[in-house]
Amino acid sequence: MDTEVNDIKYIQEYKLTVYSLYAAESVGLETKDIIEYLKRLKAVERPQNTKTRVTRGSADEVVRSSQARVAAVTSGSKAITTGPSNDAVITGTGSDAPPLVSTADIPEDISNFNAKIDKDDEYLSKEIISFEIDQNHLEPLQKSCIALEYPLLAEYDFIKDTQNPDIPIDLKPNAILRPYQERALGKMFGNGRARSGLIVLPCGAGKSLVGVTAESTVRKKALVLCNSSVSVEQWKAQFKMWSTATDNIICRFTSDLKEKPMNASILITTYPMIMYGQKRTHEVEQTMKLNDSKSFKCLKNNPAVNTIFVCKIADTSFDLPDANVLIEISTHSGSRRQEAQRLGRILRAKKGAIAEDYYAIFYTLVSRDTTEMGYSRRRQRFLVNQGYSYKVVTHLSGMEEGDLHFETKEEQIHLLQQVLTASDREGQEETPLVVLMMLFILK
Ligand SMILES: Nc1ncnc2c1ncn2[C@@H]1O[C@H](COP(=O)(O)OP(=O)(O)OP(=O)(O)O)[C@@H](O)[C@H]1O
Numbered sequence: 167m168d169t170e171v172n173d174i175k176y177i178q179e180y181k182l183t184v185y186s187l188y189a190a191e192s193v194g195l196e197t198k199d200i201i202e203y204l205k206r207l208k209a210v211e212r213p214q215n216t217k218t219r220v221t222r223g224s225a226d227e228v229v230r231s232s233q234a235r236v237a238a239v240t241s242g243s244k245a246i247t248t249g250p251s252n253d254a255v256i257t258g259t260g261s262d263a264p265p266l267v268s269t270a271d272i273p274e275d276i277s278n279f280n281a282k283i284d285k286d287d288e289y290l291s292k293e294i295i296s297f298e299i300d301q302n303h304l305e306p307l308q309k310s311c312i313a314l315e316y317p318l319l320a321e322y323d324f325i326k327d328t329q330n331p332d333i334p335i336d337l338k339p340n341a342i343l344r345p346y347q348e349r350a351l352g353k354m355f356g357n358g359r360a361r362s363g364l365i366v367l368p369c370g371a372g373k374s375l376v377g378v379t380a381e382s383t384v385r386k387k388a389l390v391l392c393n394s395s396v397s398v399e400q401w402k403a404q405f406k407m408w409s410t411a412t413d414n415i416i417c418r419f420t421s422d423l424k425e426k427p428m429n430a431s432i433l434i435t436t437y438p439m440i441m442y443g444q445k446r447t448h449e450v451e452q453t454m455k456l457n458d459s460k461s462f463k464c465l466k467n468n469p470a471v472n473t474i475f476v477c478k479i480a481d482t483s484f485d486l487p488d489a490n491v492l493i494e495i496s497t498h499s500g501s502r503r504q505e506a507q508r509l510g511r512i513l514r515a516k517k518g519a520i521a522e523d524y525y526a527i528f529y530t531l532v533s534r535d536t537t538e539m540g541y542s543r544r545r546q547r548f549l550v551n552q553g554y555s556y557k558v559v560t561h562l563s564g565m566e567e568g569d570l571h572f573e574t575k576e577e578q579i580h581l582l583q584q585v586l587t588a589s590d591r592e593g594q595e596e597t598p599l600v601v602l603m604m605l606f607i608l609k
Contacts, residue, residue: 188317320362324384332385333415333431337378341408347376351383360384369510374404381432382409390434395420401434481507494530496585497541502548509549533582534560 182200190200299307311318343351350365360380367373381388392398398418405411417430419439474489481504492512497504512526532542546556572578 188319321357321359322362322384323359324386325358327386330386333387333411335382335385335409335411335415335432337382337409338407341375341379343375343379344372347372347379350376351379354380355383368513369507370513374401375408377401378405378408381405387430388432390432391440392434392436395422395436398423398434398436405432405434480511490524490526492526492528494528497530497538497545502545505545505548506552509554536582536586 187200195203308318346367350367354361354363354365360383365373365376367376377390390398390401392401398420402416402418405416406413411432415431417433419430419433419435421439489512492508494508509528512528530542530545532538549556572581
């Protein structure tokens with residue numbers, strides 16, 4: 167976030183980039199929080215008679231349907247005016263605007279510095295000005311702000327948006343948010359408007375419910391963009407599970423399901439559908455059918471079935487809340503993303519289980535003396551960095567005694583070759599689903 171740029175004994179100066187400040191602001195961090203983090207990150211103890219200060223200007227862009235307003239904090243911010251060519255330009259407000267920390271002159275002594283800080287603090291008793299801007303000038307304005315390193319933070323004042331009608335959606339009473347889900351949404355709706363940003367939660371933490379709640383709060387038309395057709399199905403299911411949204415306001419728009427997108431209130435689609443209109447792969451198609459099929463639903467809820475073999479398409483969005491053991495048979499090289507996503511399949515909260523009594527185990531099979539070993543080390547490092555412990559088992563006792571199906575060395579090598587060849591073909595469109603990538607064992 168910051169770099170120490172000055173190591174004079176009594177003054178530590180940090181340069182905060184405008185983007186780190188933007189990110190901090192968008193998650194609701196305030197100046198005092200930034201100072202607190204700087205204190206934690208500092209390399210040396212700060213002498214008692216020094217102060218930490220962070221100055222900056224800020225401007226928020228508030229979008230109300232077709233109207234756009236800019237709210238600017240006057241202290242340290244710059245005046246936003248419209249130039250002769252009607253391009254938005256930003257100019258300094260005058261001599262009082264305090265400079266950024268990185269460009270501040272280093273004072274002669276610490277008392278001058280404190281006096282200067284106090285002066286700046288007075289300046290911070292700020293007044294917020296806001297004014298409407300012409301929609302056509304929004305883009306040049308945004309560009310100017312970025313060029314001046316004062317990026318606008320987009321917010322949507324949905325409560326005051328009377329131009330876009332509300333859609334009939336509310337949360338169902340069964341949707342009880344977990345505390346971290348509430349916190350994530352608090353960051354988004356903290357000031358009564360919908361702030362643009364990114365909500366990042368681990369796999370299986372319940373991002374869909376966060377999304378459904380956000381939509382049930384804003385209650386305006388929404389576009390849900392997914393990375394696969396399987397996710398589209400899952401999102402629709404989550405909307406139905408947690409909200410009162412009915413089938414006639416939800417539209418799935420995939421290469422097979424083109425459900426009148428034009429008038430949909432909630433349009434759920436994939437990037438390729440809006441970018442290139444690509445056809446889904448054979449593999450995705452098969453998995454969607456499987457996910458949707460009655461037999462899979464029975465399988466999911468049948469206590470007699472405790473093992474499911476799945477291919478790599480189950481890496482994401484495959485919801486098997488009860489699965490608690492995963493055996494990874496084949497992987498996509500050293501992909502850490504894939505590892506995290508697969509782990510996500512077994513880390514979903516278990517109904518009625520006490521967290522402390524609960525175990526989820528992830529096995530990964532690695533063939534000794536093959537390139538798989540290098541990849542698996544990379545993946546292991548990632549898991550360790552995430553705080554998981556792991557153990558390498560090189561020998562399973564009793565293995566030699568059993569009546570193994572692939573008993574001889576030749577048979578084992580042949581099997582290995584088959585698996586590796588299948589992995590190479592994995593990316594190709596017509597790879598049959600018989601290539602089994604993962605195994606879930608349901609509790
Ligand atoms: N507050 C909640 N109360 C009860 N169940 C919840 C809650 N939030 C999420 N769940 C359940 O947890 C499971 C995982 O949720 P979801 O699929 O939204 O996770 P995710 O974060 O999108 O995971 P992934 O990144 O792996 O797709 C689902 O079965 C969902 O119904």
